[in-house]
Amino acid sequence: MTVSIASPLEFGGLTLKNRVLLASLTRDRNPATVPGELNIEYYRQRSTAGLILSEGILVEPLGTEWTYAPGIYSEKQIAGWKKVTDTVHVEGSLIFAQLWHVGRVSHPVLQAGQPNVGPSARCEGWQIPPAHQAIEDPQRYIDLYRIAAQNAKRAGFDGVEIHAANGYLPYQLLDKTANQRTDKWGGSDENRTRFAIEAVKGAIEGFSDARRVGIKLSPSGGYNDVGDAEDVLIHTYSHLITEIEELNIGYIQLVRWFAAFDPTTRGNPLDPIKHFRPLIKNAKVFLNGELTGTEAAELVALGQIDAAVFGRPFIANPDLPHRIIKNLPLADINWGALYRPAGD
Structure with a gap:
């Protein structure tokens, strides 16, 4: 049978009605960081997607770079x-x-004056505070992912995704330029991938079903001042993906390099499908x-892929799956309206 982007997709006991997925897009809308009516309406409109990947949801009050995330x-x-x-x-x-x-890319002003935390190294990137506190015990953060997965199940989510992309905390421990630890969390591929793997295991334990757990990876780096040499990236992510495959999780989301997410030209625009798709069997x-x-x-x-993830096109096109399936034109994003100050 020919598979198309309109075809249902089954995994983890779920049936996605199509293969056009809504990417995680930070909305930053509600004070007190509690989802409200705007969140409800936003996701209702985009329930045309086969699967919605929520905006990034914080696992603790610290570790944010957005005021109302x-x-x-x-x-x-x-x-x-x-x-x-x-x-x-x-x-x-x-x-x-x-x-x-978000680890080291947060800011004390969003953390009640407490320092942002990271694996070890100072980050010199374009939006990073000048200093942060090295994480003393990474296991504490793995526990936060486990508890968050438990809470997500209570909240009615169908599964959880570990955000290990875009230079955020799990990526920071993967990256040699950010992670200069000499304990079991740094150095070798095995050590630098340990945090991401253990975070996935924590989420599996919290949600009680490995098939309902996914992970988001952006091997090319660039965003938030991360980016190893290409050979290092290939070795690191090959090891990571091989180990994660053994856990029988539901999916791996790979993010391609694109210029908007590499403002400091730190990234390596390698093709994740070419290098890592052959490693993904289950x-x-x-x-x-x-x-x-x-x-x-x-x-x-x-x-080559089981489903495609779209972010910005979904903002102006809540019916994006229909438009893609029927090959209809897309509405343009009104960036001025999108970013206008509150109250305008």
Whole structure:
């Protein structure tokens, strides 16, 4: 049977109604970091997606780079997210919670004056505070992912995704330029990948189903001042993906390099499908990174990916799956309206 981007996709006991997925897009909308009516309506409109990957959801009050980014560490937040997931399910879609800690790219002004934390090295990047505190015990943060996965299940999410991309905390421990530790969390490929692997294991334990856990990876680096040499990236991510495959998780989301996420030209625009797709035998493969609808449909038809993840096109096109499947034109994003100051 020919598989198309309109075909259902099954994994983890779930059936996605199509293979056009909504990427995680930070909305930064509600004070007190509790999901509210705007979040509910935003996800309701985009329940046309086969699967919704939520905006990054904080696993603790610290570790954010956005003033109003929502969390999942309080009862009010769990109750707020339950309203979102219930709405998505009524609309006929599915939703995974993206579990998020930004590590060293946070700022003390968002952390009640406490320092941002990282694996070891100072970060000199374009938006990074000048100093941070090295993490004393990474296990504490792995426990946060486990607890967040438990809370996500209580909130009605269909699964969880570890955000290990874009220079955030798990990526920081993967990256040699950021991670200069000499203990079991740094140095070799085995040590630098340990945190991401253990975070996935924590999420599996918290959600109680490995098939309902995914991970997001951006091997090319660049964003948030990370980016190893290409040979290092290939060795690191080959080891990571091989180990994660053994855990029987539901999917691996790979993000391609694109210029908007590499402002300091630190990245290496290697092709993640070419280098890492052959290593993925059991997990579903999702691809993200400035895909066109035509390209996504071709990659699905060729069997190179199982589904395509779209971010910015979904902002102005809540019916994006219909437009891609029917090859209809897309509405442009009104960036001025999108970023206008509150109250305008």
